[in-house]
Amino acid sequence: MKKKQKTKKTQFTSGGGYIENAGIKGYLHNQRLDIKRNKLVYAMLVVILAYFIIFNYLPMGGLVMAFEKYSPARGIFGSKWVGMKNFYAFFHGKYIGRLIRNTICIGGLDLLVNFPAPIIFALILNEFTRKHFKKFVQTVSYMPYFISAVIACGLVVSFVQAGGPISTIVANITHTDPQNLLMNKKAFWLIYILMNMWQGLGYGSIIYLSALSSIDQEMYEAADMDGAGKWKQCLHITIPSIMPMIIMMLILRMGAVFSVGADKILLLYSPSTYEYSDVINTYVYRMGLVNMDFGLSTAVGLFNSIIGTIMLVTTNKIAKKVSGTSMF
Template sequence: MNQTIIKRFMRDRIFFLLLAPALLYYILFRYVPMFGIIVSFKDYNLFKGIWASEWVGLKYYRMFLANPDAYVIVKNTVLLGIYRLLFGFPAPIILALLFNEMRFKTYKRFVQSVSYMPYFLSTVVVSSFIITLLSPSTGWINGFIQSLGFEPINFLQKPEWFRTIYISSDIWQSTGFGTIIYLAALASVDPYLYEAAEIDGAGRWNKMVHVTLPSLVPAMVIIFILQIGSVLELAFDKAFLLGNPATFETSDIISTYVYRMGILQGSFSYATAIHLAMGIVAFLFVYSTNRIARRVGETSLW
């Protein structure tokens, strides 16, 4: 048995070598830090260390539930996550379908390349661009508003605009790159299916509805399950850079709150408890969605 494993390893050593950086990343930055979970059950003191700190059980979990800010923070996080799923999930599917219908290959490749570019910009660059674009004094959008005879709007100081700005910028940044998986799925569709549909009298719209879309369903289900797990795991950097005290009623989410509690105020146990609780909820979301997908159809993560 051991010799068989060794032979397989030697045969596929190149693939294992390619996989090694990813495995090393997850081991060092995902699995090893899980040891810190124990901090959420202790009254952690930096000078005493983890083991010498006093056990307090579920004290910090109850503290968060009793915190009047908890409802606002969780509501903001859930709403942003749901909006991102509602508007961001179908966006790459629609764009991939449009790319698939393009007949001029040179133009198609150019548009694809342009749509991928925002994904490779750092969140700091994107946030700076948004701040400059929406500036009430020098921003292009307010310049256009003023040219119409209206007063400029300080978008980043108004809570009601934060979710729109966050979601729209996220869609702009990630939609192009998100089409890669769907385009790969479309590349595996048997062209004879389109020919058969054309013989049956189907036009471009019917071929897309009855051939193209069903071919995307397995990829759509897998990506939807994965995105369900990230509903509560919103990016800290964009919310931190675009949010401010004036918009906290809509911009303050779990990750920014954990940052303030853990890093700025030094409440490591409290911050760990909040983050762990949200991680458990996210796992339950993924597990439940996967079970539903497995019962309804044949595609699931496990």
């Protein structure tokens, strides 16, 4: 007996007019219907897409300057093409060693200290039973994040200058005369890391507190009945439950290790501390806006972005292979 071949039929849903199993024509028909029914949503989407196209994708055309001796008078299309000379000048420059070292060290230390700090802080807050006290601590810890970098750096400069409260405390501990700690080039890394912790500790814990709130409380009750203390519950229930979120945040953070923020460093450093404070982003600023060497600054910025992308993709692949959690 011959089997009857099943044929796809064009079907309409009872209440909407959407076509099922009708190929490309059905898909286009459904899209038109969806746009008509959700005009406001699509209008908002157009605004968002326009924002990213105008401010994120179109400016990428300026990367051509990395291969030119760019002149504002001649523009991108009229400037002299120099190929890889800008990259050659950067990699053979006398500052390449300190730039790479400082960027890796500051970015690495910031990752090592300030990535786990919000996680630990969130775990501690999660154990608070008094709601009013917990909300008070959260509010106080969030506030520094909303202070502008200019004001935050101004406070740090005032606190660590000779006679400032922090420099006075350090002088009393070390039994030395108070001095401007920012003039001590070897102390710059510590000041920068602690400043980032002060500003980002509370705000960075929000996403982990959100993840902690979604954990099934019955698991804690079962563990408590089995005799597991708070420490074992944290190790075997809390941390594994928020581990996917931790891995996602780690992947994002690894991609930004080389993108050490230039804004705070520019407000804190001085030529006397360049040896330990000068990073790739501050070098890009000086070459581009101070020395007006736009081609070289673009080349250095492009190199920095490529390294960040490589680190992001590599970390994502490792996380996917080890834990099964990844961004893409």
